[in-house]
Amino acid sequence: MPGPRRCVGARAPLPRPGLEHAVSTEPAATEETGQPAREPGTDDGPAQATTEPGTEPSASGTEPAAPEATPAETGETPAETPAETADADSAEADAAAGAAQLSEAEAELAAQREHRERIARRKAERDEPIASGTKLHGQAADLLAAVRAVETGAKPVRVFEDAPAPRRPAPEPARGPEPVVRSGTQAPAAEAVDAVRSVLAEGGAPASLAEQAAATLGEVAEAVLREDPWQLLRIAGVRPEQADGFARALLGEAGSPDDERRNRAVAVWLLEQAAVAGHTALDAPALASALGRYGVADADAAVQSAISEGDLLVFQDALEDTPAPAATAPEQGTSEEPDGSEEEQERPVRVLVGLERYALAEESLADALARVVNSLAKEETPEHAALLGAASGRGSTAELIRAVAGSGLVLHTGGEAARAEPAALAAAAAAAGLRVCAATHTAYGRRAFARSLGTPAEGVAVVTVAGLLSGAEGPGRDAEGAFDVDLLVVLDAPQLDVESAAMLVESLPDGARLVLSGDAGALWSAGPGRVFADLLGARACPVVVSRTPDEGPIGELVSGIGIGELNQVAAPGKEVVIVPVRDAGEAVHRTVQLVADSVPRAFSLPADATQVITVGHGGAAGTRALNAALKERLNPGPGRFGGFDPEDRVAYSPAPGRTRQGRVVRADADGLHLECEGEPVVVPKERVEQSVRHGWALTAHQAVGQRWPAAVVVLPGDAAQGLTRAWVYTAFGRGERHLSVVHGVEQALPRAVAERPAKPRTTRLQTLLRTQVPSAGATAARQEP
Numbered sequence: 001m002p003g004p005r006r007c008v009g010a011r012a013p014l015p016r017p018g019l020e021h022a023v024s025t026e027p028a029a030t031e032e033t034g035q036p037a038r039e040p041g042t043d044d045g046p047a048q049a050t051t052e053p054g055t056e057p058s059a060s061g062t063e064p065a066a067p068e069a070t071p072a073e074t075g076e077t078p079a080e081t082p083a084e085t086a087d088a089d090s091a092e093a094d095a096a097a098g099a100a101q102l103s104e105a106e107a108e109l110a111a112q113r114e115h116r117e118r119i120a121r122r123k124a125e126r127d128e129p130i131a132s133g134t135k136l137h138g139q140a141a142d143l144l145a146a147v148r149a150v151e152t153g154a155k156p157v158r159v160f161e162d163a164p165a166p167r168r169p170a171p172e173p174a175r176g177p178e179p180v181v182r183s184g185t186q187a188p189a190a191e192a193v194d195a196v197r198s199v200l201a202e203g204g205a206p207a208s209l210a211e212q213a214a215a216t217l218g219e220v221a222e223a224v225l226r227e228d229p230w231q232l233l234r235i236a237g238v239r240p241e242q243a244d245g246f247a248r249a250l251l252g253e254a255g256s257p258d259d260e261r262r263n264r265a266v267a268v269w270l271l272e273q274a275a276v277a278g279h280t281a282l283d284a285p286a287l288a289s290a291l292g293r294y295g296v297a298d299a300d301a302a303v304q305s306a307i308s309e310g311d312l313l314v315f316q317d318a319l320e321d322t323p324a325p326a327a328t329a330p331e332q333g334t335s336e337e338p339d340g341s342e343e344e345q346e347r348p349v350r351v352l353v354g355l356e357r358y359a360l361a362e363e364s365l366a367d368a369l370a371r372v373v374n375s376l377a378k379e380e381t382p383e384h385a386a387l388l389g390a391a392s393g394r395g396s397t398a399e400l401i402r403a404v405a406g407s408g409l410v411l412h413t414g415g416e417a418a419r420a421e422p423a424a425l426a427a428a429a430a431a432a433g434l435r436v437c438a439a440t441h442t443a444y445g446r447r448a449f450a451r452s453l454g455t456p457a458e459g460v461a462v463v464t465v466a467g468l469l470s471g472a473e474g475p476g477r478d479a480e481g482a483f484d485v486d487l488l489v490v491l492d493a494p495q496l497d498v499e500s501a502a503m504l505v506e507s508l509p510d511g512a513r514l515v516l517s518g519d520a521g522a523l524w525s526a527g528p529g530r531v532f533a534d535l536l537g538a539r540a541c542p543v544v545v546s547r548t549p550d551e552g553p554i555g556e557l558v559s560g561i562g563i564g565e566l567n568q569v570a571a572p573g574k575e576v577v578i579v580p581v582r583d584a585g586e587a588v589h590r591t592v593q594l595v596a597d598s599v600p601r602a603f604s605l606p607a608d609a610t611q612v613i614t615v616g617h618g619g620a621a622g623t624r625a626l627n628a629a630l631k632e633r634l635n636p637g638p639g640r641f642g643g644f645d646p647e648d649r650v651a652y653s654p655a656p657g658r659t660r661q662g663r664v665v666r667a668d669a670d671g672l673h674l675e676c677e678g679e680p681v682v683v684p685k686e687r688v689e690q691s692v693r694h695g696w697a698l699t700a701h702q703a704v705g706q707r708w709p710a711a712v713v714v715l716p717g718d719a720a721q722g723l724t725r726a727w728v729y730t731a732f733g734r735g736e737r738h739l740s741v742v743h744g745v746e747q748a749l750p751r752a753v754a755e756r757p758a759k760p761r762t763t764r765l766q767t768l769l770r771t772q773v774p775s776a777g778a779t780a781a782r783q784e785p
Contacts, residue, residue, distance in 0.1 A: 110470070188214035188221075195222035203246040209235055211686070226250065230265035240266050240294050257295050263302035266294050268311050271355050275528040278761040280362055280498055281315065281354030303353060313359045316349040317767045352764065358528050359764070361502045365531070366768035368505035369409060373541065373773050375510040376408035383486070386432030396547045397421045401428055403542040404487070404513055409773075411493075411535055412517035414546025415559070416707070416733070421546055422489050422517045423452035430459035434486040434513075437461045437475050439468050439504075441492035441705035443660070443677045448707075449491060465490065466658060469503055482509035492705045493518035497527025497657065498765070521562040523704050523730045524761065526657030534765040540773035550733075558733045564725060564757070566750045574602060575737065581744040584620035584716040588629050590742050591621075591714050595696070596633050599710050603738055607634055608649060611708040612697035613731045614716075615723070621716035627694035634696065641667035642688050651695035651702060652676055652683065659702040661695050700731040711735030712742060720748035726758045 188211060197210035199222050213235050214221045224231050229247035232238050247255035247262065256262075270290050274282050282290075288299035296302050306312040387405035391398040396414075400421050403410045412422060422438070430436045436459055440446045443464060450462045467473030468483075475484045488508060490496065493516035496504070508514060516532060524530045536543060550559055553575040560567040569576060579594070581587045595610050612630070617623045631637075637645030641664065644650065648664040652674055662676030671684040672692060683692055697714075711734040715723070723745065732739060743749065 189219065192219045192221060196225070198222070199225050203229060203249040205232065205246050212236065228261045228265070229255065230262045233265045233269040240269065258297065260305055263291070263296045264306045264309060264311065266296055267291060267302045267306045268355070271312065271353070275355065275358060278524060278528055278530065280358040280528045280763045281352040282762055284351040284353050287353050310356070312353055313356050315352045315354065315359070315764060317352060317764065319348045319350055352762070358498060361499045362529070362763065362765050362768060365498060365502040365505060366765060366772050368502065369769065370772040371510065372408045372505060372508055372512065372514050376513065377511060383432050383434055387428060390428035390432065396544060397424045400425050400544045403544050404429070404515060407542050408513055409541040410515045411541060411543045412515060412546065413520045413543065414548060415519055415550040415555070417550045417555070418546035418548045419449060419491065420452050421548065422491065422515060423449060425515065426460045426489055427453060429487045435459060435475065435484060436487045436489070437463065437468070437483065437485045438489040438491065439463050439465045441465060441495040444706040445491055465496070465500060465504065466655070469500065478509065481507070483507050485512060487513045487515070489515045489517060491517050494520065494522050494532040495525050495705060496531045497525040498529030498531060499527065501529070501531045521726060521729045523701055523726050526701055529763055529765065530761045531765065534763055534769065538766045538769040538773070540769045554733070554735055554739050558729060561725060561729045561732060561753050564754050566753045575739065577740045579740055579742045581742055583744065584718065587621045587714055587716045587742050587744055588625055591626055591712055592629050592633050594712050594740050595630060599738060599740070603710060605709050609708060610710040610712060611703060611734060612712045612714060613700055613703050613734060614697055614714040615719040616699060619716070619718065621714055623693070623697045623699060626697035626714065630696035631694055641672055642685070644672065644692070649695045650674060651693045651698055652681065653691045659698070700727050703734050704730050707734055707736050709736050710738040712740045714742045715745045715749065717744040720745045723748060723752035724756045724758050725753050728753055
């Protein structure tokens with residue numbers, strides 16, 4: 001079987017030499033062109049041309065924070081948002097009720113903290129003997145053995161050799177009340193912040209880092225920084241050269257570039273940057289090369305030091321697509337016979353290095369997925385029979401229902417129109433007596449899926465993934481802490497990062513079914529991992545490919561992009577329009593014209609019904625420049641609330657990788673008051689700069705999972721390097737009725753669609769799944785009635 005692969009798309013011949021377009025008659029803009037910073041992991045794609053321009057722009061996207069140091073490129077449509085998505089836990093205020101309830105962000109962070117505590121307990125268990133067969137999560141000891149094998153030079157330990165035994169279905173638990181998360185996000189003590197501020201001043205670092213350093217390093221942050229000044233690299237936004245200056249100011253001549261503490265900290269920092277770009281691990285040679293670029297003379301020693309300190313883990317994964325070396329015949333005259341044992345014939349291995357946080361999350365996810373597959377009752381049940389009875393016909397909806405009836409884990413792929421199929425599945429499962437929950441990536445997806453269900457279906461809860469994990473939404477949990485569901489359907493599955501996926505799947509009770517549904521061509525998650533793609537690649541469960549096409553010119557255009565073809569489409573109603581531009585300044589001018597005038601006039605839409613999407617935050621045509629120009633035209637004002645005015649359109653990021661659109665209401669001593677999707681939100685004033693941006697223009701990663709009546713995709717000439725097929729596919733699919741493409745990248749657009757499917761991400765989930773989950777053939781055989 002093939003081992004873990006990097007998603008590098010094969011080069012395909014360009015399908016067509018170019019696109020025809022309608023030329024706008026507006027004068028060119030006078031703004032200077034700038035080079036927009038491209039986001040780490042964005043895909044690009046061109047637009048199809050027809051008639052006039054007319055589309056409204058929308059909110060801005062996350063900024064590319066992937067430094068040159070990031071040793072490996074992001075996976076497919078990776079890190080657009082992770083790069084600069086603000087790290088914010090915000091207090092969500094209920095204006096009507098003044099009760100001291102936790103905000104959604106606090107509840108989500110609390111849930112993540114509980115998950116990390118569980119991982120920490122498992123880490124502690126690695127040093128204890130594990131009784132055979134007592135736990136499904138007993139692979140941590142093998143991981144530690146692999147680490148020690150590499151440290152000592154001993155023979156690699158075979159990790160994850162056997163698939164875990166299926167867990168027996170648990171008895172029906174008593175249904176208890178939904179637990180309330182009581183631990184909120186607590187700010188560091190004022191004394192600790194003051195102490196950190198003092199040491200930062202001594203080292204010449206900005207005092208603004210004090211609160212973040214105290215929150216990251218704990219109450220002893222001051223002592224930690226004095227003992228190891230390079231720990232400053234653990235603070236978001238700090239680079240090695242800045243930490244070097246801080247160390248020299250504190251330590252003097254002792255702050256040598258060869259210091260072991262520096263080398264260890266840089267190794268960890270590089271892996272953190274790789275995680276921002278979507279990787280859960282890095283090839284050891286790639287990490288060593290990156291360390292060399294940052295002045296680490298002995299990269300191996302730096303990695304070994306970080307491993308011995310417990311900062312990193314090392315893995316040796318057999319390259320399954322490489323044949324094992326043939327056994328050597330004994331020489332003549334010797335009585336020695338070839339052993340033939342697999343242990344004597346060493347197979348090539350791939351050495352990966354990763355942060356413990358993401359390594360254990362991937363292991364945890366693989367274990368949980370194996371449990372979901374193995375814990376489904378093998379005997380016929382009334383629910384199974386009822387589901388099969390609802391699977392009449394030969395379409396992909398019936399195929400999906402049959403697959404779910406016979407399998408604990410099912411993958412479903414398709415575009416926007418295909419969402420009707422999991423909706424039909426949810427309704428059929430509820431009618432069969434199953435407790436069903438459907439979770440989407442965004443509030444828009446939640447509303448759209450609820451509409452697909454038609455009349456409110458009895459027994460189907462529709463929530464967001466974030467709300468389900470935090471406990472703010474959903475059916476609640478049973479007495480054992482598992483979700484109170486029999487079937488969980490996750491929409492927008494490509495947006496699941498490895499940590500969220502691990503928390504989600506671990507919370508399923510034994511015997512529950514899981515369906516992961518999403519568009520395989522869309523951008524991947526903002527956080528590390530490529531869970532959906534890895535599951536598809538591992539072929540560890542039935543996969544149902546929708547045969548429901550997306551309709552209209554936009555659907556036809558996007559479908560072609562998904563297979564690497566940028567086709568011309570007929571758009572008699574001006575559904576797709578190409579607006580050529582010469583430079584970034586003209587791109588900004590045309591975008592404002594489209595949003596404020598052309599699209600509202602052509603489609604009778606208000607300006608706020610149009611979303612602008614661009615490649616990155618920086619540059620002369622990035623989200624910052626576009627939002628400034630759009631604010632000046634649509635809601636001019638002095639920006640008296642930290643750059644914001646009432647009625648400003650904003651993009652609020654309560655947590656990394658999540659974006660909620662809203663508008664500014666007011667500001668007071670409590671913070672900035674927003675209205676996001678009809679809900680009041682209060683962002684503390686110290687979090688506004690990190691978590692709130694103007695939202696007329698977004699990046700594609702911020703826009704994923706949402707759609708607007710009209711979309712304006714801005715492609716300035718200097719954005720060509722940030723384009724991939726997945727980026728273009730995602731951005732062009734955000735408009736429901738109209739798509740305008742402000743096109744300045746010329747042939748870079750069709751080349752990106754044809755030749756650059758996505759940027760690769762390095763993960764280990766496929767390797768873990770192949771050893772723990774039955775083959776697809778064995779699993780899929782059960783779906784036939």
